[in-house]
Amino acid sequence: MSRTPDTWILTAHCPSVLGTVDAVTRFLFEQRCYVTEHHSFDDRLASRFFIRVEFRQPDGFDEQAFRAGLDERLAPFDMQLELTPPGYRAKVVIMVSKADHCLNDLLYRQRIGQLAMDVVAVVSNHPDLEPLARWHGIPYHHFPLDPNDKPAQERRVLQVIEETGAELVVLARYMQVLSPELCRKLDGWAINIHHSLLPGFKGAKPYHQAYQKGVKLVGATAHYINNDLDEGPIIAQGVEPVDHAHYPEDLIAKGRDIECLTLAKAVGYHIERRVFLNANRTVVLNA
Amino acid sequence: MSRTPDTWILTAHCPSVLGTVDAVTRFLFEQRCYVTEHHSFDDRLASRFFIRVEFRQPDGFDEQAFRAGLDERLAPFDMQLELTPPGYRAKVVIMVSKADHCLNDLLYRQRIGQLAMDVVAVVSNHPDLEPLARWHGIPYHHFPLDPNDKPAQERRVLQVIEETGAELVVLARYMQVLSPELCRKLDGWAINIHHSLLPGFKGAKPYHQAYQKGVKLVGATAHYINNDLDEGPIIAQGVEPVDHAHYPEDLIAKGRDIECLTLAKAVGYHIERRVFLNANRTVVLNA
Amino acid sequence: MSRTPDTWILTAHCPSVLGTVDAVTRFLFEQRCYVTEHHSFDDRLASRFFIRVEFRQPDGFDEQAFRAGLDERLAPFDMQLELTPPGYRAKVVIMVSKADHCLNDLLYRQRIGQLAMDVVAVVSNHPDLEPLARWHGIPYHHFPLDPNDKPAQERRVLQVIEETGAELVVLARYMQVLSPELCRKLDGWAINIHHSLLPGFKGAKPYHQAYQKGVKLVGATAHYINNDLDEGPIIAQGVEPVDHAHYPEDLIAKGRDIECLTLAKAVGYHIERRVFLNANRTVVLNA
Amino acid sequence: MSRTPDTWILTAHCPSVLGTVDAVTRFLFEQRCYVTEHHSFDDRLASRFFIRVEFRQPDGFDEQAFRAGLDERLAPFDMQLELTPPGYRAKVVIMVSKADHCLNDLLYRQRIGQLAMDVVAVVSNHPDLEPLARWHGIPYHHFPLDPNDKPAQERRVLQVIEETGAELVVLARYMQVLSPELCRKLDGWAINIHHSLLPGFKGAKPYHQAYQKGVKLVGATAHYINNDLDEGPIIAQGVEPVDHAHYPEDLIAKGRDIECLTLAKAVGYHIERRVFLNANRTVVLNA
Known part of the structure; x- marks a missing residue:
């Protein structure tokens, strides 16, 4: 490899x-x-x-x-x-909200050379994760959401993506629904991590849904975004066993590790050119 | 243990x-x-x-x-x-259609003593699996479905369950939707194996659904039946990775092992008194 | 696939x-x-x-x-x-002792077409598993071990292998150490299942060794035999978690499933021409 | 939980x-x-x-x-x-050399509250990981090894452990063999992460050993240290599949995730009082 x-x-x-x-x-x-x-x-x-x-x-x-x-x-x-070419490093923009486990994991993997990428910007609707990005020497853009003008925020996000020349956008628990316009623009080159085994538990609070349902496995799904929420082509999925003693907060804690590993795997596949879109599915050669 | x-x-x-x-x-x-x-x-x-x-x-x-x-x-x-009591063996009725992998697996585990149960009858709407049951010395009841009188067939099934004194009914790929009456009667003491990671891919042909969706994991779910199809309390779930090269028939083949293991696990938990109903969830102590 | x-x-x-x-x-x-x-x-x-x-x-x-x-x-x-060629089916001889879980599993997979093989003979040093082979319509050869003339028994085994034209010999828990001569003859086309994660717990009673050591995972290893006991090239390995409450007999029970799955996987790889010898390692293309 | x-x-x-x-x-x-x-x-x-x-x-x-x-x-x-008592937080000293993946992971888990511990000091024979510790606000002690007086360095290590009142020492890839004296002192309250599935591949360079052997699974073992190198009671083990295309450096990369997860699991078990010594084995209640 x-x-x-x-x-x-x-x-x-x-x-x-x-x-x-x-x-x-x-x-x-x-x-x-x-x-x-x-x-x-x-x-x-x-x-x-x-x-x-x-x-x-x-x-x-x-x-x-x-x-x-x-x-x-x-x-x-x-x-x-x-x-x-040899030595190629992908330029990546990471979008986050407040949860930092995926960001922390991706930046760590960049730092030690496990992911051949340069994170050129971290973009967020919250200021919380700026210290983490800064410590890694990465520009952090805080673009708060204006409830009266969501498109304005997305335009600023898109501007960063374009100006940095990113080839990949990673939604590392961004927690906001993107507009159809932005989805269309990012179609096929933006990876989202959803905290359930899609298509199970689409939408909000999947771990709470999983608790209610009493599942014995929880998982995460990394997928390309498209204009159909939580329905984009799946790149990677991960799973862990749970039991009755896992309350929703325990599922969330357990899920963090799976989300990190699954997202890092998908980003790695993308960067190493292993993933191909095949209608609404993916082909991942030599995963 | x-x-x-x-x-x-x-x-x-x-x-x-x-x-x-x-x-x-x-x-x-x-x-x-x-x-x-x-x-x-x-x-x-x-x-x-x-x-x-x-x-x-x-x-x-x-x-x-x-x-x-x-x-x-x-x-x-x-x-x-x-x-x-010590040495207790559960009386079990197994219901099947034509697919024999789960039946073969359960009878094998009974035979070598891994499941402390006595399968007192195998019931089917098809004659195909009679030789397998006979070889293990177990009575086989072939009750064909009369499309004009489905209740008649279910009455014969229920009669066997009652006459044998079974404490557990296992639907080992029975492939028929039970009537609400039968579901009600079996509530909490009949285990079904569904060939997907419920709640994903409920209903028919789950492996074909999974192929269409392009998932990277397939699984199986053993659950108690209740009167809401594919919605009963989950006892155990199993999962295996798959990729783009798995056509639907490959998912089906891969799924067989997961179904066998997951169903055997759930049956074992039930027999060993590890499973408790907890509203629409289960508690499984010391799984 | x-x-x-x-x-x-x-x-x-x-x-x-x-x-x-x-x-x-x-x-x-x-x-x-x-x-x-x-x-x-x-x-x-x-x-x-x-x-x-x-x-x-x-x-x-x-x-x-x-x-x-x-x-x-x-x-x-x-x-x-x-x-x-298309439709090719490998001729396979299976060697067993008294434990029947791997044999039962392999014959089942042949029967439903999951393994494209014809088991042309089952050979054993014990008579116990004859009914199982017979039920599948497969010739069973009981060649007892003569402690004073082990080579005689091995000659009879080899004769069956040669006369049936087998291309693969599977040691499905044969439990006997083969002579260097037989190992040499079968080098690269006989698969053994060892009930530990080699190279851990080589030799006899690996589950008891695992219990003594207090491991939290037990496993099985399918490997080609060569003239160095338990050291042949590894084809596949499987693993399951265990805990302190698993006594040696529980490890043995748990191990059965892993042995079956791991051996079936290795036999499948071999039959589908996925395995290549590479000095003392294997290359398995598109496992 | x-x-x-x-x-x-x-x-x-x-x-x-x-x-x-x-x-x-x-x-x-x-x-x-x-x-x-x-x-x-x-x-x-x-x-x-x-x-x-x-x-x-x-x-x-x-x-x-x-x-x-x-x-x-x-x-x-x-x-x-x-x-x-409720709200108890364990005081922990972490020992490292140059590899930072386990340290990064443990400090992250402390920071987000997933591990209820206070890392009171990081001790190392190298200066490299000081920035990582400092960013988390944790004292870092660089005690270089004097090849002519190894005991002197260990005395300084022990002094930190004692002065901080640590109840647990974690060797997060410390890479140095501890003296029998220090092992004896830390017996039962120091956890080491070994990068193989012990007892396989004891000693140095386990991933290179694993490559040579051609295993299809690599793993990691978290265990209490005792005075017998790599032989202390096992707390947790983790494993990942690998194949022929994994060169030694790929096994090392793959192993990082397993080491992090396995060590974090063991530390969590210890802190939550789930682990008991049982001669040379452990009992882990409700893992």
């Missing part, structure tokens, strides 16, 4: 058709690229092809020529292609 | 009030019963007390006197009391 | 060198084979390449010509190649 | 004898203490009794009289008794 410092990631997806794998692998071979991992999956119900290849660049690798040649070769397949 | 051959189980539940634990333990001590495990839980939201004690009987133990004395002592507390 | 009825599996491994992936995928494309899953892994520490491809055969597929062409194309890479 | 602000914890253990449970529960009843959870276990192989009771104090509770009465009542049983 760990990669040598000269390793690229190539991902692509396109409609199912004969020749897709060969088109990719033959080009890589012709360019003397050394394939270290290759995973491809052809969804026979959706008729869609997904591929992820890690390869080491050869001596004298000419990136520009490589990209041009690859585009040309794959053009007939209508492939959505992405090429990620 | 394993018990010596002279070990009794005492369970009780009642409204929360001072003195419940002492009433039980003092009586046991006075009778020179040796407590080997004791678990009690007082639900502060439901204001209800639950207790389960394993104890070894003393020399010259007089069961009749013991029962009479215990009843008298606990009467003031309005305790629902159950006393299970 | 489930495959359409025209799906082949191609697996290969060889020393790491540029061009291996391309050699396989280009040939498949030239033959108009449609790749549905492709997983390859290049072990940078062992300098060894592993590949597993599922593909659908084209109309008018000529197996003989395909095999010949493939061999020729891959010859320069020194690839160990295996081609598994 | 969560407790109301007037809840005490009573724990005790003693040789097995008739009357232990009654002695405790009768006294609590006489004092009008309300029992909310009660768990007791009698180890029939070790002939030892363990009990943990949570109870709410009555109006006008007189702690001094209660303690005196309890001591007198339990004296005949030779009970090791511990009484933990």
Whole structure:
């Protein structure tokens, strides 16, 4: 899984058709690229092809020529292609409210190098988590919600996202419903952590719902947001056993660990280019 | 967990009030019963007390006197009391349709002594699983469903349950919706295995629902039936990770193991007197 | 994961060198084979390449010509190649002693089609499990151990393995130490289930060892046998939590489920051509 | 599990004898203490009794009289008794080297109130983690190791432990072998996290050992230290699946999460008075 410092990631997806794998692998071979991992999956119900290849660049690798040649070769397949260079670090904006467990966890993983990302901004409707962000040297933007003008706050959020050049937005317990406009803009590149095993316990206070229902497992779901609340494509889910002695506050406490682990897993998958959208589902190659 | 051959189980539940634990333990001590495990839980939201004690009987133990004395002592507390003697084996009726994985698993566990039960009858709306039951020496009743007279079939089912003196009915993938009358009669002593993590994917074809939703975990739920379909109190839940490459038939295959393990666990808890109804939830002491 | 009825599996491994992936995928494309899953892994520490491809055969597929062409194309890479046709079922010999949980489980999975195998014989040093094998219509060979001539018994075992044309031998709690000669002969194609998380608790009575040590998890390990007892390459491991209240007999009971699941998983991987030997380790592609 | 602000914890253990449970529960009843959870276990192989009771104090509770009465009542049983008042917070010293994941995790859990402890000092042989401790407002003691006088460093460590009045020492990846003297002094009240599933992979570099062995699960073990390295009584173990593609550095990364969770769990059990020493094993009541 760990990669040598000269390793690229190539991902692509396109409609199912004969020749897709060969088109990719033959080009890589012709360019003397050394394939270290290759995973491809052809969804026979959706008729869609997904591929992820890690390869080491050869001596004298000419990136520009490589990209041009690859585009040309794959053009007939209508492939959505992405090429990620060695040492790439994703720019990420994290949105939070007051709960800090996911933020604390993500910043820690960035700090020790477990997530190859640069958190370029933390955005919140509350001031509470500024010290945590600051300690990690990350700009913190406090944009309070104006109940009379919610769009104004979202415009400021979006501005930060755009100005920082973020490629991923992480809703690390943001606790606010985004407007349809913002959802549309973030479609496919914003990850939310919901504190239940979706589709169970959608909506508010899922741990209280879980307590009422008397479930014996609680969980969390990391998913891409789309314009249908709590319904976006699922990337990762985690779960822990609970019992009758867990009151709602115990479920909340137990849930924190699951939320952290599940969100970190999903962010890692995204950053390492393992996740593909496949209608309202995801393909996660080599999770 | 394993018990010596002279070990009794005492369970009780009642409204929360001072003195419940002492009433039980003092009586046991006075009778020179040796407590080997004791678990009690007082639900502060439901204001209800639950207790389960394993104890070894003393020399010259007089069961009749013991029962009479215990009843008298606990009467003031309005305790629902159950006393299970050493070597007790529960009489169980299993209901099936065509899928045999849960039946095979339960009969195997009975055969090797892992579940202290006697399956006194297998009842089905199909003839398919008769050889499996016969091989284990268990009577098999094939009661086909008459679409014009469903109650007639249920009456025959109920007759078997009553005549065999079963204390537990297990719906091991029975696949038929029971009538409200039968549900009412079986309330609290019939366990169903549903092939999803309830409350997610209620109703028919849960694995197909799960595929459509693109979940990354599938599971099963063992619950007491009540008159609200797929809504009875949950006893146990199990879960396994899945990914994009699991087509519905793969989820079904994966689910079989979870269903077997989860149902066997719930049946074991019931038989060992670990489960208590607590409104629409369960308390499972020392799971 | 489930495959359409025209799906082949191609697996290969060889020393790491540029061009291996391309050699396989280009040939498949030239033959108009449609790749549905492709997983390859290049072990940078062992300098060894592993590949597993599922593909659908084209109309008018000529197996003989395909095999010949493939061999020729891959010859320069020194690839160990295996081609598994659609509908292939592995011939398997299962060896048992008296414990029947793994045998019961494997035969059940064969019966419902979850494991694409034909158990061609059950061999045992005890007569106990004959009824179970017979019920599934499988020949049972009782070869008692002669303490004065152990090799004689092993010769009879080996004769069955050879005469049935088995490609896989499964030691489903056989409980006897095989001679170095037999180990050598079965090297890489016999799977044993050991009832501990190897390398912890090697040797006899692992659950008693686990109890003494006071572990909070018990597990099982499915591994290829080699001539070093309990040291062969690990294919799969399973685990379950336990606590202080589990006496040795409880660990044994708990362990049965883990042993069944872990062994079934390993046998499935082997049959589906997912497992590759890699010195004293295994590569399991797309587990 | 969560407790109301007037809840005490009573724990005790003693040789097995008739009357232990009654002695405790009768006294609590006489004092009008309300029992909310009660768990007791009698180890029939070790002939030892363990009990943990949570109870709410009555109006006008007189702690001094209660303690005196309890001591007198339990004296005949030779009970090791511990009484933990509502709102109690354990004083804890954490020892670290350079790896900060466990320290970061423990301090986070203290900060949000999930672990009811006060970390009174962080002690290290390296200066690296001082900023992390300082940010949480916790004194950091850097005591470098003098290879010519290791005892001198340990004396300074011990002085901090004694002066802070710590009741628990946590070795959160301290990476140094303690002297037999220090082990003896900390026997039963110092928890170490070892990064393997003990007894597998004792000693140095367990993840490298695990890689060499090709295991499919890696784990961590939290245990009390005693004077036999990596052999102290186990409190908690955690585990995660891995595969062939995990190089040693990937196992190390994967292991971090398991180590954090397992150590936090063990510390929580200790602080909540759930753990009892039982020769070289532990009893963990209501884990």
